[in-house]
Amino acid sequence: MSTTVKEIQIGDVGAQAASHANNERMSLNVGPSHPTTHGVLRLLMELDGDLITRCEPVLGYLHRGDEKIAENMTYNQFVPYTDRLDYLAPLANNVAYAITVEKLAGLNLPERCEAIRVLVCEMARISSHLLGMGVFGMDAGAWTPFMYTFTEREKLYTLFEELTGARFTTSYTRIGGVARDLPDGWLPKVEKFVDELPKAIDEVEKLLTRNRIFLDRTEGIGTISKDDAIAYGLTGPNLRASGVDLDLRKDKPYSGYEKYEFDVPIGTKGDCYDRYLVRIEEVRQSILIVKQVIASMPSGLWYAEDAKKIFAPPKEKVMTNMEELIQNFMIVTEGPQVPSGEIYFEAENPKGALGFYLVSKGGGVPYRLKIRAPSFCNLSILEKLVPGHMLSDITVILGSLDFVMGECDR
Amino acid sequence: MISNEVGYNSKIEGEVIVTRADSVINWIRKHSVWPMPMGLACCAIELMASAASRYDISRFGMEVMRFSPRQSDCMIVAGTVTYKMAEVVRRIYDQMGDPKWVVAMGACASTGGMYRSYAVMQGVDNVVPVDVYVSGCPPRPEALLDAMMKLQGKIGNESSVSNLSKKPESFKVS
């Protein structure tokens, strides 16, 4: 009986481990596939017993080439790809992308369209934070809040499905408006949902916020100072938990956000517990915004009527009039005609500031589209943040940063 | 007299059921498939939703989502497989113990989906043998449950007894 000898490459982690054979250091690879549901992130760590001395994140396991794809798709064809960037709040990505292109084209949107976009953005924020906090609880060892938040998210999914046709990955916005108007009877359902939501959040809070085990696991862990947060380009709830007052909805309002009253929660210490508290409070503020939008929903059109070469005309006119038929054909085949120039626009997504840098040389296809992903910037602080903590703090820190690899790797 | 009822009467047969070994082995295997969720992208969220309370996957005995390949039966590849990640998927597949099955969930795992680009492997079946493909972007939890039921049907038709004495072969794409 012969045995075949085969050489395997165990890679750089193995080489490091071999070099540590005489010390007490250990190399550990928290591999790309691991139970924290944030996705495929690999951490190469060096441990001294239980204490982490070095941590190097390796990305790129979900790099799908979105930016190269954007150079080959028309503006409207790229909207489904924006869904899958931050796939926990797809509607917010759609809105951010649409506003970028509309700003470059110089379009003014009617009030109803802007109000619809604010409404779906805030619902997406509720959805993303609910999942973020449910999974954060699960990372710290609590299974029940995950189930409670997912039940609420299922109600949101039903609402999204009625509005757009898909549970998530909605592709709801178009350049110049939204895909369709609100269905009849949808707004009262949303109102009923947000009336019942505070109770569900109270239940989650009862389980986590004053829980001794949760406090021990999250207080004082993963503290990010104000200067560090600004230096490493953090945005969103992570930055606000460290004490910096930056919320793009208040500082650079877009899509009619200036009409609504809401507070922005700011943390003090910048540890994991603060990030959790900031997100829970943001959900409550989003509920307020949703109620205001429903109460004041203006009537009118849901698309920009003067966007002649950009937004496809309504189907009844396309089927009967020659001019609209030609416009529809040109927009679908060549793409919305956007003038040449460059623009950078950032929207306040649940994860942070999602920015689109668009360079256009005219025509229906962008020349260069750069997606500034909040999770990419949020993760760059890991190399500095993690050393000095214990191995069991890793899941808690990753959970509190609330990142999504879909937008990190694009 | 031919009876249409299930032929087990405890007074007649005692506590003994006589059947084929395959039936018993397959019945046990298909009603406790422990999935290993290879959740890579957006499909992982629908996988989690199918494990949550509304589309309870626990009805099928599959709520035990073991992230360790040693303790699981079925790998559900949910999400886009990039070339950088393909090696990891294959290694984890190799670490699973026989018998094992693979479900390619979603368009990206089946054929690359809408990402026809330089970095995306056009289908996970280039590196692992797939038993059930689920279409959808992302597939609804009901679609995933339907796929798991089809997998159960496939497991029920296997000839497990003859497989017990077979040596595992390495997978080679022709």
Place this chain on the structure above:
Amino acid sequence: MIDDDFVNALLHERDFLSIKHREDCLTLNCSPDSLVDFCKHLRDEQTFDLLMDLTAVDHGEEAKDRFSVVLHFYSLVHKSYIRIHVLCPDSQSPSIPSVSSVFPAANWHERETFDMFGIEFSEHPNLKRILMWDDYPYFPLRKEFPLAGIEVPLPAADVAEVTGADVDPAPMMGGPFVASGNSRMSEAEPRAKDESWTEESEKPL
């Protein structure tokens, strides 16, 4: 406030700067050698301490200066953005100084720009690929690189040996479908950009 006084004070005695345009935000051209000092000035004196984005644009193989690096800064005090364009002097092996000593956020952005375009950032602490695997030989976002990709071996040799898989190009059935503008309606129908090959028939050499 980014008004004319601010702009004039900023450009005063800085002849390495010039205004490109002020359409959506103040956009300046900067020369590569003075970039790091100007960034330090922006961060310390002008309160632009948040580096939001650092990326590059490829102007095409025929352009005189092919690559330009674009930086976006945000100021919490002025509540507005500033954009800086830096042209890389050498189009064959582009290289500009790294700003990661001034803004740690630039570290990963510069790695990504190197990964996608091949622009070297001198004095970067750890310039290696971040999104593609380390041995990948091409720079994907350059204009001459096709979307479908170029065939290379799979990064893990043992997996490739067992499964026979490798990194195959994934063409969009003959190329992306686009409609050419400025022509007669009958020719404006969408057709494959490159009609000489499909998945069944090979590309002619």
